[in-house]
Amino acid sequence: MIDSKKAILLIEDNPSDIELTRRALAKARIANHLAVVEDGQEALDYLFATGSYLGRDASEMPALVLLDLKLPRISGLDLLQQIRADARTRRLSVVVLTSSKEDLDVTKAYDLGANSYIVKPVDFAQFQKTVEQVGLYWLLTNQVPPNR
């Protein structure tokens, strides 16, 4: 069963990509709330309920984090490092979604503890398929650690 109460956190600054991702998730009938933050700092604020997210219930962690690598202020990789460094967010499922096929990025992302690394295809139909698979896998198939 998909725990649709839990949110999916999309960290992405490209409005077009945000909307397309939202559309792809909808098409895949993944009904979870999609929280969108547009840079790394905002993502940290969201996760730890600080800054503009002060007052958010910090115990409510997203079911899945979709992380774009190319972000303003704090880069995706730096953000990933900070997520893995903090006990509260260490076990979050983080799927890196990126346009980059560069080897360095892939290696680094896995080294820093990404759960998956997915290159966004140009072909939207394929992208939609990918999002659908990712959503199904990480929200349904994947056995998450307890106490999340």
Added chain:
Amino acid sequence: MIVPDSTKQRSRVLIVEDEGIVATDIRTCLEDYGYEVTGIAASSDDAILEASKTCPDLVLMDVRIQGDPDGIETADILHRRFGVPVMFLTAHSDPETIERAKKTEPIAFLLKPFKKIELVNGIEIALRRVHAERELREQERWLVTAMGSIGDAVFSTDEHGRVRFLNRAAQILTGATLEQALGVPVTEVVQVAPEDLRGFRAALGLETAENGSRAKPEYRVVAAAGDTRWITARATKMEGLEGRPIRIAVMQDITARKQAERVLRRQSDLLDQSREPVFTWEFGGCIDYWNHGAERLYGFSREEALGRDPHELLRTSHPMGIPEIDGVLEREGQWSGELVHTTKDGWEIIVESLMVMVKEPDGRKTVLETNRDISERKRVDREIRWLNADLEKRVRDRTAQLEAANKELESFAHSVSHDLRAPLRGIDGWSLALIEDYSHQLDQQARQYLDRVRSETQRMGSLIDDLLQLSRVTRAEMERQAVDLTAVARNIAARLREAHADRHIEFEIQPGMMASGDPRLLEIALTNLFSNAVKFTGRRVAARIGFEERLSEGEPVFCVRDNGAGFDMAYASNLFGAFQRLHKMSEFPGTGIGLATVQRIIRRHGGRVWAEAQPDQGAAFYFTIGT
């Protein structure tokens, strides 16, 4: 005339007389005058026996002695066998006897009867004669021996230069015996070269010396053996016996010395020819030889250098110090090392020096110093070191620049893949959204246009992907290892079959193909070649794609062949350039980067890639991987 002292001593006389009274008288008389009578013999036999026993200085003998042989014969025996002089006493003076007696070379005749004083005087004179003759013989023997043993050729001549005597050395020099040379002019016996004859005659005093004649009295002669030898000659004039002058000429064979001199001169000339500076100096003393090489290097002429202390002249400088160098020379006989010298013009030069100590027979120590100017080499060495350091620095700088450029390229590639692909995805995504959400409001044409937008977008995406791959292939670190090409090819084939499940594609991959290379790069190359083959066999009902290896001139050549569209070999030169395409986009779509990528990978391995094809007859791509 020399009177030997022995006559004052007791001379010893043997009396041979058969008349007893006469013999006794004579004995008494002789003894009165201080002679010793060694015995009285009455017969020939007695006389010979006595003489052999006592060796008297003189024998007094009666000619008419009894026995056979008679007195004259006996005297002859005594004189010749024992060398004893005989004085005859006789009463007979018949000419025949006297004539016979003369042949025995008696020392004197004394006629009987004689007075005592006559006898004694006769004996005294006879003895003196004996002594004088003996003396003379001895001197003669001494002279002959001396003349024979000296190495110089000695001639004695009369005042006209005719040879009276020549010693052994002279005989060896001229090849003439005493008999042959006697009376012959010395200038004929000694065969002097015509051009030296005047000087030679002058040296012997046979001619007055001409003005300005050669300083060295050295003459060439043709020696007995026919070879030319060098001699010196000088002569002394002395008074002869009959008041006639005689000359003693002494000639010395100096051929060996001349040869040695020539050898020395030649060696010295050779040393002069040497470009290397060579000079000698007495150990602890002054320069006594200085060749042209030394003149050239140091600028000091021979005259300026000879007699100077070498270290002072050249301002020798060495970290060890000169006394230490001298110490090594004395202990080990030689020293070698680098020295700093100063030339006459004041330039400091560095020389590689070899000093060898030579001990002369007379105990003097000479040092032979051979130096080589290595200033230039040192300078070049320094320059090379400097150049190397500079080169290293430039290489470092260049490497840093390259690294910076590479970084830039990497970040460019990064940006391209992010920033160019994102809008493309947007274009594609929103086009699709239009098609999906508003298809009822769009007519057929509008939907086709949107499809066109999407396919162009995707083509752009492929172009970007291929370009990035090409740049990755160029930049990627290469790591050679054994690669199972058969296995790699089978994987690729499986993937392609899956991607083109609608098509019938037959892959023939030779088993057991191995290569040494970078596995990831080789997989990219093979993927490109296989994908091409799949693409260009798109119109075949049964596509056949083969991958095989064969040996060409000992080198493994790999080949990917297909039965596809092929191409015209006239355009084959464009085949491997980026963005080069041989087919229309409508026939076979593509970016034209695949083969450029293949070529780059093969070249990075040190291999070659080429193709053979005919339109519609399929294509074959060959490549080697190098080692």
